[in-house]
Amino acid sequence: MNIIHFDDMYQADYDLRHLFVYNQKWTNQPFFDRRNNIRQTSALVFFRNCSATYVSDNDNVLYVKCGSLVYIPQGSQYISYFYDCKPGTIHTQLLEFELRDNNGDVFSATKQISILDSSGANKYQEIFDELIDIYYSPFFSCSLMKSRVYELLYEISKIFHYRIIYSKSFMPIAKGI
Numbered sequence: 001m002n003i004i005h006f007d008d009m010y011q012a013d014y015d016l017r018h019l020f021v022y023n024q025k026w027t028n029q030p031f032f033d034r035r036n037n038i039r040q041t042s043a044l045v046f047f048r049n050c051s052a053t054y055v056s057d058n059d060n061v062l063y064v065k066c067g068s069l070v071y072i073p074q075g076s077q078y079i080s081y082f083y084d085c086k087p088g089t090i091h092t093q094l095l096e097f098e099l100r101d102n103n104g105d106v107f108s109a110t111k112q113i114s115i116l117d118s119s120g121a122n123k124y125q126e127i128f129d130e131l132i133d134i135y136y137s138p139f140f141s142c143s144l145m146k147s148r149v150y151e152l153l154y155e156i157s158k159i160f161h162y163r164i165i166y167s168k169s170f171m172p173i174a175k176g177i
Helices: 121-135 142-165
Strands: 015-024 031-033 042-047 051-056 061-064 069-072 078-083 092-100 106-108 114-117
Touching: 015 121, 015 142, 042 121, 061 114, 092 121, 092 142, 114 142, 121 142
Parallel strands: none
Antiparallel strands: 015 092, 031 078, 042 069, 042 092, 051 061, 051 078, 069 114, 092 106
């Protein structure tokens, strides 16, 4: 599968397909096993009221704290363990989508499950709540849903793009860029 990294998505033209969003609670089953069933879409997961550990099929381990935003690439195989789940609350919010480039080919933004941000709890909670409201509205609008997901992906890609521009190697010319 092709990779178009988040920093490159800042200027890339791409399409979104197969959008789906929902709230998740992990109290009855504090793990999710996708080792024998590859992920069919990419996903963003907002850790609203819990933490987790992801173990990839190549035994990479990722520890995720509450308030984090995680990207899971299409084609991933993993098991996730959820803990510190606050009773009576939504634990995670999941947004599934497929990314396609100008040629219609599917791509991912990373090869591995990645923490994108661990500092924007309030910001992401508002965005995911809005996506949930749009998706489950009796007057669902696919174009509104897509526009909000594009905005979210733009904000994520902007963070990565600016990190590169303002890195040590580009700092002398950052204002010009």
